[in-house]
Amino acid sequence: xxxxxxxxxxxxxxxxxxxxxxxxxxxxxxxxxxxxxxxxxxxxxxxxxxxxxxxxxxxxxxxxxxxxxxxxxxxxxxxxxxxxxxxxxxxxxxxxxxxxxxxxxxxx
Numbered sequence: 578x579x580x581x582x583x584x585x586x587x588x589x590x591x592x593x594x595x596x597x598x599x600x601x602x603x604x605x606x607x608x609x610x611x612x613x614x615x616x617x618x619x620x621x622x623x624x625x626x627x628x629x630x631x632x633x634x635x636x637x638x639x640x641x642x643x644x645x646x647x648x649x650x651x652x653x654x655x656x657x658x659x660x661x662x663x664x665x666x667x668x669x670x671x672x673x674x675x676x677x678x679x680x681x682x683x684x685x
Contacts, residue, residue, distance in 0.1 A: 606632055612633075618638065619638040621639070623642060
C-alpha cells in the first residue's frame with residue numbers, strides 16, 4: 578500500500594487515499610487530485626525515482642529531486658561552494674522532516 582503525503586515547513590498539508598503497491602507515481606499524483614494543491618512557483622521535493630516532473634512542470638512549479646551521496650566517494654568541487662552546500666543541507670533537513678511526517682501518518 579502507498580499514499581502521497583505532502584508537507585509544508587510547519588505541517589502536513591496533504592494526505593491521499595491508499596493505493597495498491599503497484600500503482601505508478603504519475604497515476605497516484607493525478608488520481609489523488611494532489612495537483613490541484615500545486616500553484617505556479619511552488620517547489621516540490623521528491624525522492625529520486627519519483628518521476629512526476631511533467632505534471633509538476635505543467636503546473637508551472639519546480640520539482641526538486643533530493644540529492645544522494647550513494648556511490649559518491651567525495652563531494653564534487655562545484656558542490657563544495659557555500660551556496661550549493663547550504664542548499665543541499667536544507668534539502669537534507671527537509672527530507673528528514675518528510676520522513677518523520679510519514680511515520681506520524683502511518684502511526685495515526
